[in-house]
Amino acid sequence: MINSIWTGLVDIVFPRNCVLCRAWHPATARDPLCPACRASLAWNTPPFCVRCSRHLDTVSEESLCPSCRAHPPHFDEGWAITRYEGPAREILHKFKFQDKTSLRRTFTTLLNQFITRYDLRFPGDPWVIPVPLHGTRLRERGYNQAALLAAGVAEELSLTLREDILERARSTPRQSELGAKERWTNVKGAFRIKNPAAIAGRAVILVDDVLTTAATASEAAKTLKDAGASRVTLITLAIAPCGSCAITS
Numbered sequence: 001m002i003n004s005i006w007t008g009l010v011d012i013v014f015p016r017n018c019v020l021c022r023a024w025h026p027a028t029a030r031d032p033l034c035p036a037c038r039a040s041l042a043w044n045t046p047p048f049c050v051r052c053s054r055h056l057d058t059v060s061e062e063s064l065c066p067s068c069r070a071h072p073p074h075f076d077e078g079w080a081i082t083r084y085e086g087p088a089r090e091i092l093h094k095f096k097f098q099d100k101t102s103l104r105r106t107f108t109t110l111l112n113q114f115i116t117r118y119d120l121r122f123p124g125d126p127w128v129i130p131v132p133l134h135g136t137r138l139r140e141r142g143y144n145q146a147a148l149l150a151a152g153v154a155e156e157l158s159l160t161l162r163e164d165i166l167e168r169a170r171s172t173p174r175q176s177e178l179g180a181k182e183r184w185t186n187v188k189g190a191f192r193i194k195n196p197a198a199i200a201g202r203a204v205i206l207v208d209d210v211l212t213t214a215a216t217a218s219e220a221a222k223t224l225k226d227a228g229a230s231r232v233t234l235i236t237l238a239i240a241p242c243g244s245c246a247i248t249s
């Protein structure tokens with residue numbers, strides 16, 4: 001009884017809306033999405049590419065997506081929670097303008113459900129490391145979306161967040177302005193390790209917002225592995241469907 005009065009009071013004092021459609025949504029609901037938006041979310045579903053988890057339209061013998069066949073990425077495995085379309089695309093877009101805390105909570109809620117659904121394990125007490133932005137880009141944008149998501153991953157999985165390990169060595173043209181092939185050359189040597197002694201023998205969960213060709217995440221993973229990281233698992237909120245990853249020339 002007291003509990004339900006309290007719940008009612010919280011909803012009156014702190015009313016909340018669905019992060020996507022703004023429909024009224026009880027502040028006490030753990031899910032920041034209303035039921036309708038949740039139902040329209042495009043989850044990333046099997047069959048998965050064994051390397052990057054991209055949904056495969058057809059299952060080949062090696063179970064790799066066209067992108068991983070053309071450019072095997074340097075991370076050991078990747079998990080993307082949603083497809084980069086519809087609501088997931090909107091969530092990432094809104095990250096730029098809206099309350100970052102509630103959007104981070106949207107991400108961690110989705111992440112948690114995805115981990116439970118596919119019984120994912122992250123052994124070896126990995127450090128959670130975001131794909132960094134270059135200082136210039138960071139100043140332009142004011143924040144690093146991957147870092148916000150990485151903080152959510154670390155919190156949800158009770159792991160250590162390390163933003164002092166990986167950095168951008170140089171500013172690179174935006175990947176979104178380049179073709180698939182150019183993206184792989186554009187990011188070559190783009191990262192460096194700030195603290196090489198710390199990373200040796202460490203398992204890492206690398207976090208980024210969206211995976212398209214995987215070029216950036218792969219280069220970041222290569223940098224970590226060259227410095228001695230034992231295993232790199234990639235987690236992204238969204239992944240582009242095969243259609244846009246298949247362009248390799």
Ligand SMILES: [Zn+2]
Pocket residue numbers: 018019020021022023033034035036037038
């Ligand atoms: Zn909604």
Ligand SMILES: [Zn+2]
Pocket residue numbers: 049050051052053054064065066067068069
């Ligand atoms: Zn793949």
